Amino acid sequence: MQKTRIRLYSIFILGTIIYCKSFGFSKSEDNFIIHYTKADILNVRKNPSINSEVINQIPYGTKINTKNTEINEIYDGKSSSWHFVKETNGFVLDYFLEKEPEIRIKKEFTLKSSYTFLRCNPYGIGIYKTLTLSNNKSLLKDEFIDFTHGDRKILSGVYNVNNNFIQLEMKEIELQKIDYTEGKSIIIEKNKSKNKDIKIVNLLWNEQIKGFITENQEKYLDSSKYELDIKKCIFTNRKCKEFDPTKENCTKERENSEICDEVGYFCNR
8 A cells, every 4th residue: 555655646747747847837845934824714725716626624723835927817807827736745825824823813724533333222422533733833632432321532743744644643731521411421530641652644645535534444434344434434344234233133243343343533513
């Protein structure tokens, strides 16, 4: 898989270079300028065109290095120039760029994912992740829910964009006990985490699913075992259609199987 990705990335870079040369644009190290993104979510395009394929998304306030291509396009009734983004090997309009960070403005790029496994439990057991990105800072709420109680981990850190992925570098800062008996999420206990390990996660943008997947989720893209539900941002086990957790044949063997699991990927919906 890694070799395939390297080959595809090499082809992508070659194609981008050929495209840029056709417009008389050079990707040399000269004339790059630091900019900050001012869109809530900024699409990075494969080529300098609003109709080109999206190859990544950049959160609000992200610091990037760009170079003006002198290729203009009318956007929102104004002429804007396409900038090449060094970190992503793609293009964005300067309509969405600022030379100084807008520190006083609070905007966030929120991504959510879920993993539900029923395992003969009609109520389900789930893992829910909420990731907030802004100004190169990241915050992750990683929650495990079992019936009326849950455990939540809070991780904080930074992120950087690189080619077609967002790299998270975080550490665990707090552990929480959650109670749902009143129909609300109530924190009943908080403890400072003793775990000092740095967690690094790469979120890969995938245009087909309009979201981000982790490297260990790539196997679901072409799997015959799972089907994609792009509206819910999940991969659903196809066997789930034949499974009823309330029936007597819900044995321990099935309880420990992957029947009816739903694997979520990070998306903005």
